[in-house]
Amino acid sequence: MSEKLNFHFDVDGTDFTSAGQASVQVKKNLRRLGIAPETIRRVSIAMYEGEINMVIHAGGGEADVNVSEDEIEIILTDHGPGIADVEQAMQEGFSTATDSIRSLGFGAGMGLPNMKRYTDDMKIETVVGSGTTITMRISLM
Amino acid sequence: MTVEALLQHGFQAVTLPEGNREIDGAYIGDLLSWVMGRATADNAWITIMSNVNVVAVASLADVSCVILCEGVVLPEDVKATAEQKNVNVLTTEMPAYQAAVRLSQLI
Numbered sequence: 001m002s003e004k005l006n007f008h009f010d011v012d013g014t015d016f017t018s019a020g021q022a023s024v025q026v027k028k029n030l031r032r033l034g035i036a037p038e039t040i041r042r043v044s045i046a047m048y049e050g051e052i053n054m055v056i057h058a059g060g061g062e063a064d065v066n067v068s069e070d071e072i073e074i075i076l077t078d079h080g081p082g083i084a085d086v087e088q089a090m091q092e093g094f095s096t097a098t099d100s101i102r103s104l105g106f107g108a109g110m111g112l113p114n115m116k117r118y119t120d121d122m123k124i125e126t127v128v129g130s131g132t133t134i135t136m137r138i139s140l141m
Numbered sequence: 142m143t144v145e146a147l148l149q150h151g152f153q154a155v156t157l158p159e160g161n162r163e164i165d166g167a168y169i170g171d172l173l174s175w176v177m178g179r180a181t182a183d184n185a186w187i188t189i190m191s192n193v194n195v196v197a198v199a200s201l202a203d204v205s206c207v208i209l210c211e212g213v214v215l216p217e218d219v220k221a222t223a224e225q226k227n228v229n230v231l232t233t234e235m236p237a238y239q240a241a242v243r244l245s246q247l248i
């Protein structure tokens with residue numbers, strides 16, 4: 001493909017049970033494009049973790065996935081509370097999720113670390129009180 | 142071995158839309174992000190979690206099946222979602238450790 005493909009999703013912040021719909025759709029789209037299964041797995045897990053974070057912490061947001069010849073770029077934008085201490089948030093096991101979220105199996109403090117683990121590059125731009133944008137890149141080369 | 146071949150060995154089918162998938166190992170865990178971070182594709186995922194998010198995680202992590210241990214029952218609506226998303230789900234009365242030991246003897 002020579003042109004960039006863009007997939008845009010609104011992530012509903014109110015419905016926990018439907019969280020993950022955007023990631024599952026991206027997985028399907030990437031399959032149709034013939035992307036390697038392990039790459040699809042990395043992209044869809046990283047995106048799902050981001051999606052879950054937006055639902056848990058930010059009341060939802062927007063997700064954009066750009067597919068070009070040499071990379072897949074995932075941009076997650078929310079207007080939530082922002083991340084006060086990014087370094088702390090990146091530590092495995094650190095979480096501010098509530099007990100009810102934890103009882104669903106989330107809130108293990110592995111979301112951001114997994115997003116970093118499965119992508120080649122991750123950038124977090126966050127302003128306390130106004131929101132967070134996370135940009136992740138996965139190389140296709 | 143395949144997922145459906147487990148049925149003769151103490152595991153019962155809840156839904157098997159892709160019963161011919163191969164199992165190459167197992168991961169035990171109930172915290173979803175740990176499973177996504179540590180399980181590998183084609184693992185059997187042994188857990189006691191049975192909410193709808195389990196289906197999404199199983200699908201995205203590309204595990205070959207979910208094994209609900211300790212006799213955990215999958216709610217009907219979650220079962221329907223698993224069928225739609227092509228996620229194999231089995232159940233067993235065995236605790237996680239025994240289920241993993243049995244699996245290890247079989248694969």
